[in-house]
Structure formats: structure tokens, C-alpha cells
Amino acid sequence: MNNPTNSKNPADVVVIGAGIVGLAHAALAVGRGLTVTVIERDDRAVGASIRNFGHCCITAQSGELYDLAQSSRGHWLYFAERAGFWASEAGALVVARNDVELQVLRELAGRREAGQVTVLRAEETTAQLRTAQGTPDPAILGGAMLRDDLRVDPRTTVGKLAAWLQEQGVDFLWRTSAVGFDDGAVHTNRGTVYGRRTIVCVGHDVDYLFPSVSKEHIVERCTLQMSRAAQPAGLTLGPAVLTATSMLRYDAFTEMPSAIELSRTVDSGLQAIGANVMFTQHPDGSLILGDSHTYQHTAAPFLSENTTDLINAEIGALLGMPLEITERWQGIYASSPNGPLLVKEVQPGVTAVSVTSGVGMTVSFGLAERTLNSLFESVHSHRGSS
Numbered sequence: 542m543n544n545p546t547n548s549k550n551p552a553d554v555v556v557i558g559a560g561i562v563g564l565a566h567a568a569l570a571v572g573r574g575l576t577v578t579v580i581e582r583d584d585r586a587v588g589a590s591i592r593n594f595g596h597c598c599i600t601a602q603s604g605e606l607y608d609l610a611q612s613s614r615g616h617w618l619y620f621a622e623r624a625g626f627w628a629s630e631a632g633a634l635v636v637a638r639n640d641v642e643l644q645v646l647r648e649l650a651g652r653r654e655a656g657q658v659t660v661l662r663a664e665e666t667t668a669q670l671r672t673a674q675g676t677p678d679p680a681i682l683g684g685a686m687l688r689d690d691l692r693v694d695p696r697t698t699v700g701k702l703a704a705w706l707q708e709q710g711v712d713f714l715w716r717t718s719a720v721g722f723d724d725g726a727v728h729t730n731r732g733t734v735y736g737r738r739t740i741v742c743v744g745h746d747v748d749y750l751f752p753s754v755s756k757e758h759i760v761e762r763c764t765l766q767m768s769r770a771a772q773p774a775g776l777t778l779g780p781a782v783l784t785a786t787s788m789l790r791y792d793a794f795t796e797m798p799s800a801i802e803l804s805r806t807v808d809s810g811l812q813a814i815g816a817n818v819m820f821t822q823h824p825d826g827s828l829i830l831g832d833s834h835t836y837q838h839t840a841a842p843f844l845s846e847n848t849t850d851l852i853n854a855e856i857g858a859l860l861g862m863p864l865e866i867t868e869r870w871q872g873i874y875a876s877s878p879n880g881p882l883l884v885k886e887v888q889p890g891v892t893a894v895s896v897t898s899g900v901g902m903t904v905s906f907g908l909a910e911r912t913l914n915s916l917f918e919s920v921h922s923h924r925g926s927s
Contacts, residue, residue, distance in 0.1 A: 547735050552578040552712070555727050555736030557719045557750075560590035561902055562894060563742035564702050565613075565909035567711055568620060573917060577711045578734055579703075580727065582718040586699045589744055589901055592767065592872040594821045594829050595695035596781040597903045600633065600657060600687035601791035606881060606900060612907030617691055620906075624705035626698045627824055631779030633690035634661075634669055635787065636859065638680040641802045642785045646685040648797040659686045670782070673775030675862025692781055693902070694824050719750065722891050738916055741893045744901070745875035748838075751887050758883045760897055762840040765832040765872035766849050770864040772826030781821045784859070790817050790899075811855065814848050818855045827867065830856055834899075836876055844871060874899050884912060892916065 554570045556563045559581035567577045597617060599610040621628035637643040643660075650658040666684035667677040707713055714734065719741070721728040726735050741750060745762045748755035785807050788794035794803070804812065811818060815834030822828055833848045835841075849869060857864050874896070877883065881898035894912055896904060 547578065547712075551725065551735035551737060552576045553737050554578075555580065555734055555739045556742060557727070557739065558742040558744070559699070559703055559713070559715075560586050560588055560742065560744060561699055561905045562744065562896060562908065563740075564699055564706065565616070565905040566740050566742060566894070566912065567706055568702065569616070569906065569909045569913055571706065571709050571711060573913065575917070577706075578714065578736060579706075579711060580714045580717050580719055580729060580734060582716065584715045586703070589872065589874040590699045591695050592765075592870060593695050593902060594781060594819065594831065595693045595698070595823075595902070596633065596819075596821055597691040597693070598633065598781075598791065598900060599689045599691065599903060600653075601783075601787070601793045602900065602903065603792035603796055606904055607793070609904040609907030609911065610900070611689070612910055613904055614689060614691060616906035616910070617693070620702060620705075621693070624702045626701040627694050629692040629779065631692060632781075633687040633783055634666065634684055634780040635687065635783045636666060636670075636684045637682050638678065638785070639682065639806050641799055641806050642788065643683050644799040645788060645794055645797045645803060646683075648799055649793060650685060652797075657688050659688070661685060669778065669780070670860055671775070672773040672860060672862055674773060675860050677861050678859050681859075686780065690781060692821055695829075695902075696823075722888060724889050737890070739891045740912065740916075741887070741891065742895070744895050745873060747875065747883065747893055747895050751893055754883070754885055754887050754893055758879050758885075758897065759877050760883065760895065761836045761838055761876050763874050763876040763899065764835050764837070764840045765874075766844055766852070767829065767831035767870055767872050768849055768853060768866050769823070769868040770828040770830055770853070770866050772822075772828070773860060773862060773864070776822070776826075776860070778822040778828075782819055782859075784818045784855075786811055786816045786818045808855075810851055814851065816852055816855075818852055820856055828856075828864070830864070832872060840871070840873055842871070844869060874901060882908065884908075
């Protein structure tokens with residue numbers, strides 16, 4: 542479309558960005574009976590929403606993020622059923638290889654409702670990690686099952702959700718870049734799009750559109766080294782698998798009394814690269830492996846082979862077998878020392894929404910629900926559309 546102008550019939554909501562945060566806003570807006578136009582600069586989502594583990598890390602959140610994550614959970618399952626994308630309620634498995642790690646898991650289990658965090662014995666933990674070619678790390682002392690965590694396929698989920706939303710009447714303008722905003726108007730490289738409210742969900746690229754807002758919130762780009770391995774023979778893994786490095790990164794673990802000792806249990810080399818050693822199994826059986834964390838305003842494109850090798854060797858040791866690596870890539874997301882969320886009305890009728898931490902998939906729908914509640918308080922809220 543050379544000129545997407547809709548001046549005679551402005552949308553109730555214009556969403557900039559077709560990643561998961563933008564699509565969550567679009568989906569919940571449609572469910573309220575609102576008309577929606579989505580503007581996306583590429584011809585499909587290629588950013589943070591497809592480069593991750595597909596893990597909705599609900600249980601490990603705390604405070605505000607925990608509430609948003611739990612709110613998201615129901616929406617994830619609702620839209621998985623309607624849009625036809627795969628979603629697993631298999632939870633997450635946290636592996637403990639020393640007494641400190643196991644004690645942190647026990648403490649978390651004691652603080653949560655019965656059944657949400659279940660502490661496992663060593664044999665219960667290793668039973669889920671067995672393959673036909675290897676024996677799980679004998680250092681494993683136990684673990685915990687995090688009941689509420691979900692998994693989706695990061696390669697296909699946002700595409701299927703976008704296709705379904707288009708069937709519900711959402712107008713998608715692909716390969717269209719927003720370049721400026723006036724009251725009730727979004728100027729693009731293909732013309733002007735009109736809407737009563739505009740929600741800008743461009744993640745780490747918020748600095749391209751609103752540099753002063755990005756500077757105020759100190760938005761940086763966090764880049765991650767990730768890879769994919771062929772399915773280990775005999776491994777059918779339901780939950781996401783987390784390790785002590787994961788515990789260092791999530792508040793639900795670090796708030797526990799014994800967490801002060803966690804850092805001494807983690808290899809210094811892994812800590813130096815900001816590792817979150819974890820993996821999930823893709824629906825085709827392959828494993829998504831990762832990851833490291835590096836922070837900068839402009840992301841360097843170069844990958845360190847030593848970093849990837851260190852992470853993958855750690856996962857191989859956990860499973861007790863070498864891994865056959867088939868892909869490598871750079872993940873990316875917005876990060877800020879000022880807090881995990883950026884939600885700001887940047888000018889009349891225009892709200893910027895970015896998740897400035899690595900939990901965009903986890904909190905996307907809950908954050909969208911909260912944003913829409915604040916913008917459309919008088920409109921009755923219900924999930925989805927028929």
C-alpha cells in the first residue's frame with residue numbers, strides 16, 4: 542500500500558511494532574471492541590520476540606512483575622487456543638548442584654502457595670534430563686519444579702498471533718516505518734495513519750523515535766549469545782531448565798535469605814559473561830541454549846566463540862553428553878538500570894511502552910492489559926474476540 546491513510550475512519554488504537562508487546566496490546570484492544578491498526582517496519586517480527594527461549598518465566602518474578610506475569614499467563618493460554626499457536630504448561634525445572642542452591646529453592650517453596658514451587662530429590666530431577674547417550678551431572682543434588690511457567694515456540698508464535706489478529710479485522714501495515722507523531726496522526730514513510738490513541742511498542746529502538754525519553758530512562762541494548770542444538774537422542778523435555786546462574790538473575794530467588802551465598806557457587810567465568818545458563822526444547826526436539834548478557838547503547842554485531850562454547854559446555858555437562866550445534870544468533874532486548882518497564886505518555890495521545898528487562902514475553906499481556914485500562918477506563922474489558 543503506497544498511502545495507508547485512513548483519515549475518514551481513524552482507528553481507535555494505532556500500535557507501532559508487531560513484536561509480542563505490540564501484538565498483546567493489539568489483541569486485548571480488539572477484545573474490548575476497539576479498532577486497531579498495527580504498523581511494523583519489517584515484513585515480519587525479527588527482533589527480541591523471536592530470538593528468545595520461548596519461556597514465560599512467571600514463577601521467578603517478584604512484586605509488580607510477578608503480578609503482570611500472572612495476569613499474562615491466562616491471556617497466553619487464551620490466545621494460544623484461539624490463534625492456534627503451541628503453548629505448554631509444563632513449567633520450569635531449576636537444577637541445584639550444591640546445598641546453597643537447594644536451600645534457596647526450599648526457601649522459595651516455603652514462601653509461595655502450596656504446589657507452586659515443588660522441591661525435588663536428586664533422582665526426580667535427573668530423571669527429566671536423561672538421554673540415550675548420557676547420564677546427567679552426578680553433582681545434581683535436587684531441584685524444584687516451577688508450576689506456573691509456560692513455554693511457546695519463539696520462532697512461530699508472534700507470526701501466528703499476527704495472522705489471527707488480521708483475521709479478526711486488525712489492519713497490519715508491514716514494511717512501514719513510523720517517522721513522526723502529531724495529535725491523532727502517525728506519519729510514516731508511506732503516508733499518514735490516523736488513530737485516537739497511539740501506543741509505541743518498539744522495545745530497544747525507542748531511542749530512534751523518542752531519544753529524550755530513552756535518555757531519561759537510560760535505555761540500553763542488551764545483547765545475548767544463543768544457539769541451537771540438534772535433539773539429543775531420547776530426550777523429551779517438558780519444562781524449561783534453569784540453573785544457579787538463572788537464580789542470580791531473578792528477584793524471586795535473590796530475595797531469599799540464603800541467596801547472599803549464591804554467587805560463590807557459580808563459576809566466575811560464567812558470571813563474567815553475565816550468563817543465564819538455561820535451555821528449552823523446541824517443538825521439533827531441538828534445544829535452544831543460552832545465554833550471555835552484554836550492555837551497550839549500540840549493539841556490537843560480533844559474537845565471541847569462547848562465550849558460546851562456555852555456555853554450551855556447561856549445558857553439555859549438565860546433560861552428560863556433547864551437543865551438536867546447528868545455529869547461533871544474537872539475541873537483543875531493551876534494558877535499563879532505572880527499572881524493568883518504560884511506560885510514558887510522550888506527547889498527547891501517544892504512549893511509549895517498552896519492557897526494559899529480559900521479561901518481555903513473560904509480562905507482555907499483563908502489561909498491555911494495564912496500559913489499556915489506563916487509556917480506556919470507560920470501556921468494558923474482556924479477553925479476545927470472537
